[in-house]
Amino acid sequence: MAHPSQLGFQDAASPIMEELLHFHDHAIMIVFLISALVLYIISLMMSTKLTHTNTMDAQEVEMIWTILPAIILILIALPSLRILYLMDEINNPHLTIKALGHQWYWSYEYTDYEDLMFDSYMLPTQDLEQGFFRLLEVDHRMVVPMESPIRMLISAEDVLHSWAVPALGIKTDAIPGRLNQTTFITSHPGLFYGQCSEICGSNHSFMPIVVEAVPLKHFENWSTTMLTA
Secondary structure, three states: OOOOOOOOOOOOOOHHHHHHHHHHHHHHHHHHHHHHHHHHHHHHHHHOOOOOHHHHHOHHHHHHHHHHHHHHHHHHHHHHHHHHHHHHOOOOOOEEEEEEEEOOEEEEEEOOOOOOEEEEOEOOHHHOOOOOOOOOOEOOOEEEEOOOOEEEEEEEOOOOEEEEEHHHOEEEEEOEOOOEEEEEOOOOOEEEEEEEOOOOOOOHHHOEEEEEEEOHHHHHHHHHHHHHO
16 A cells, blocks of 8 residues: 555556556656657757758658657557556456445445445544554455456446555546446455545545455355355
8 A cells, every 4th residue: 555755656466557567667768768868959959059050951850750759659559558458358257346436435236146235434533443544444345356357347326436446556437327347356465445536525535445355265254254244
């Protein structure tokens, strides 16, 4: 999860987030190279007299500054399109969960089970235990089996919301009357925190998201307990 004075991204907890981090590094390197080239040209222009004005109409120069940006855009677009395809690809999910946004809490329904559904509210400060995070803990976590493809169906009941978990590389709008879907695979067990990322009213900042990734056997025990409760 995020920590104070953090400058970079959260640690990746899914293959998609790892791909996004690699693409970010790739794009930033290109931006740095372009910035260095532009700064060099500016410093050269400021420190050199413009005596060769005929080069301003040179076709070779015009060809270079036309082709080079096109090549740079291709180098950025190809990895980006690959990641977009991976994020939209949903093949044989092991579990489907429907997340419904409300003012101001989330409700979850495990559609592969008959009666496994619950509401998830933020824990008030006075109910926090030792080691809990203020404004991020919930009374019911969304538990998923690790290393399994999970499909999320996301919608809202009242106003626009957004279901976002940065460590998993997920941010999907929850729109009333529309069902959006996304997928993720947790690469290791743990707790992954998120929040509603769409201004949805006065308590927008008080509807956190907690995804708990556990081994498959633990998930089966948890689901059995929830169904018999």
